[in-house]
Amino acid sequence: MKMTFVSLTAGFLLFAACQKSNNSSGNSQLEVRLTDGPANYQAVYIDVEKVEVNVSSDTGTTSGWQTLPLLHPGVYNLLDFRNGIDTVLASVSLPAGTLSQMRLVLGSNNSVVIDGQSYPLKTPSAQQSGLKFNIHSTLTPGIVYRLWIDFDASHSIVATGNGKYILKPVIRTYSEALGGSIKGYALPAAAKPEVWAIQGTDSLLALPDTATGYFFFGGVPSGSWNLFFHAQDSAYRDTTIAVNVSDGVVTNADTVTLRP
Template sequence: MKITRLFPLACVALLGLASCSKDSDSNGAETSKLEVRLTDAPGNFRSVVLDVRQVEVHLKEENDPDGWKMLTFTPQAINVLEYVNGKSALLVSEDFAPGDLKEIRLILGPDSYVIGRDGQRYDLKTPSGQTSGVKLKLNKATLRERETFQLLLDFDVAKSIVERGNWSPGNDKKERYLLKPVIRVVAQGLRAGIRGTVNPAAALPQILAIRSTILGPDTVSTSADASGAYQLGGLAAGTYRVEFFPSTTAPTGQAAYTNVVRTGVVVTNDNVTDLGTTALN
């Protein structure tokens, strides 16, 4: 199956960096974390489905063909109209070596389409000249050790889907619309977090904050210290499930330590959510 690479770019904006990602790293390596998200400006369709096959970033100078790195991504069809009004689809979340990013691009398969207001499906055609991929340039995008850097791809449906001027009802549905992507890139800081304490502190629990995404669970972990305090930083806004797993057993004669799950924990941008004290027995 032939893969089409997508891409004229109308506007690219780049803002800010992010803060700490994981509070503990199991292998001790000083890495960064890179997230790529997709959001949408609404258009006059019932559905707009993009057949996203691959996400890549460029690490070297422009026109160096060896600079592209493929990111960990599961190919999937994404209805971008499900991600409006502040919602976004998490495409990539992976540990990444610190350094500069020069460009990002998406690669689409041949199965992108729209469902019009008439309920009919129309394939999205990409002009034959648009075969090099949507290359979005990044200005001063630097990943630093133990920081999270998030790229938000803001897809403008109204500007990206163009109706052919000579098309009329009765013509081939596959020939009605052209896909000429207009995407704005925003790098936004992840400064939200969760903190609290556990009782008894002697349970020394491992703590997981888990957020559901289209890629599956996105998990950040830490451990409570000797005083029972913990904090998870560098979180994206969303609703989390926080799980506590004691790493020790209670002394003889005391109530056993138990695993605890707290659901519906809401995290908002630039704020730290305080869970207070969580009892583990």
């Protein structure tokens, strides 16, 4: 896990069920989440307008600032996301490469509630260019990443007197790879193979590409998994192999050929 502390004054895995997942594009999945630490306010509202990332892809086809589509743009109460609670701001597929920076752009509808009274929060730099912080993470093809924007609300609000307050965010960012992934090929197409990844009572399903036999599982927790190759055509025999999955690593199961 990588952590970065920044003071800014300017500037799925679906478990207990089966899942089909095929990914041969060489992309990574990035999920951006918002969370907060404790603060002695009744509410701290921030107006999330935009999230941007600065990415340089391995292929050179994509570089510079990109705007991520927000799931729910608008006003969030930071105090709703304390004690390990967070919310997803954006989830997007990005070309593998280097994620160097992120920028959070706020709108004008920011406020703090103290003793039942609401006060507007001025955020001039955030409204103009956004709150920018360094990430410097490598996005590996086929790996799912989660990035947290962690506000420290208790240190982010400055009283200027006369009932006026300014938002000068103190933000911690940290990221982690959500498990690893598994890729490989299941042949022949005539066997109509299904591929199941099984660990205890948890199972995932991938349907190989009919032309190439390629299959992929993303966001797989680390540990030992059994890959069960089931032939839907009864003329072929099922088979099982074992693989080990590590966080942030793509495990290559190579090519498995089902025999008549």
